Amino acid sequence: MQLADDFWRLAHDDVSGKSRLNGRAAGLGLAAALLAELAWAGKINASDGRLWVVNKAPPADVLGHTVLEQLVAQPQHTTVRIWLDFLAHDAVDQVAQRLWRAGHVRRKESRRLLRPNGVRWVPVDWNQAHWPAARLSLQLRDQAPMSQADAFLAGLAAATGLDEDLLLDAPTASRGYLRHLIATTAPPLRELLTQAQAAVGESVLAYRT
Numbered sequence: 001m002q003l004a005d006d007f008w009r010l011a012h013d014d015v016s017g018k019s020r021l022n023g024r025a026a027g028l029g030l031a032a033a034l035l036a037e038l039a040w041a042g043k044i045n046a047s048d049g050r051l052w053v054v055n056k057a058p059p060a061d062v063l064g065h066t067v068l069e070q071l072v073a074q075p076q077h078t079t080v081r082i083w084l085d086f087l088a089h090d091a092v093d094q095v096a097q098r099l100w101r102a103g104h105v106r107r108k109e110s111r112r113l114l115r116p117n118g119v120r121w122v123p124v125d126w127n128q129a130h131w132p133a134a135r136l137s138l139q140l141r142d143q144a145p146m147s148q149a150d151a152f153l154a155g156l157a158a159a160t161g162l163d164e165d166l167l168l169d170a171p172t173a174s175r176g177y178l179r180h181l182i183a184t185t186a187p188p189l190r191e192l193l194t195q196a197q198a199a200v201g202e203s204v205l206a207y208r209t
Contacts, residue, residue, distance in 0.1 A: 001040045002061065004033035005104070006132040006153055008095045010162055014129035017105065017122040019092075021160055024203045027088030029160040030095050032196035034067050034087055035080075036152055039188040043068055046191040051080045063098050080195040088199075096121040104128060137166045143177045152189045155182040159197035 011026050012019055019026055035051070038044045041064070043055045056072055058065040067087065077083065099105045105121040123129035136154050139146050146154065157163045158178060167174055182193060 001037055001149055002098075003036050003040070003149060003152060004030050004063075004091070004095045005099055007033040007156055008092070008099060009123070009129050009132045010136075010153065010157055011160070012121070012123075012129075014123055014126055014133070017108070017120045020162065020165070023092070024088065025160045025200050027091045028084055028196055028199050028203070029156055029162075030091035031084045031087035032156060032159070032192045033153075034063070034091060034095070035083060036156075036189055036192050037061075037064055038068055038071075039192070040149070044071065044188075046080055046188045046195075049080055049191070049195065050078050051083055052078060061098075063094055066094075080191065081199060084195060084199050133166060137170070140166060140174045140178055141170045143173065146181060148186055148189070151181040151185050152193070154178055155185055155190075155193040156196065158182065159193050160200050 007029055011021050011029060021029070035044065035046070038059070039046060041055075041059050043053065043057075043059065043064075045052055045054050051071075053068070053071050053075075056068070058068060070086075071083070077086075096105060100107060100121065103124065105123055108120045108122045110118045110120065132153065136150060136157065138144070139150065140154060154163070154166070155178075157166055163178065167178070182190065185193065
């Protein structure tokens with residue numbers, strides 16, 4: 001279950017690949033999604049602000065394997081926030097490279113005068129890139145039953161500020177439905193959502209002050 005791939009698509013323009021979030025929020029959201037992939041696979045658990053490994057057997061996914069190895073190698077770090085902060089530094093690029101290896105994005109370099117060249121990861125297929133946002137938006141508007149994976153993605157969109165796009169012109173009841181989804185998400189995933197939202201909120205506050 002590669003939740004981070006779909007969140008990357010939510011957080012980036014489906015044509016240009018330009019980020020819809022500031023770098024910190026995008027990184028934290030993707031860090032939470034990567035940890036959620038491990039929780040989904042039964043590799044880690046999270047509760048009361050803490051995170052721990054419950055199964056050291058590596059997952060098949062290369063990126064998931066790397067993240068799990070980091071958790072196992074540093075057992076002294078047990079708080080969710082520490083791992084969100086650590087993984088957020090390069091989560092955007094790491095997930096983009098996973099998408100690139102799968103053929104879902106292409107690398108585009110831009111040359112800038114007197115500044116380092118920039119890199120953007122551009123979606124190859126618009127329908128594939130747009131589908132997570134379209135799917136979540138439709139389900140929220142219709143208050144349709146959601147899988148745990150989609151409920152987590154919707155909650156992560158809310159935690160990072162992307163819910164305004166998903167709920168644009170949606171009925172008021174849709175926002176209540178989103179809150180209900182978040183409240184009833186599986187406990188380890190809900191803990192990741194709570195910690196990600198707090199971290200994003202603190203980063204916004206720090207920027208404003």
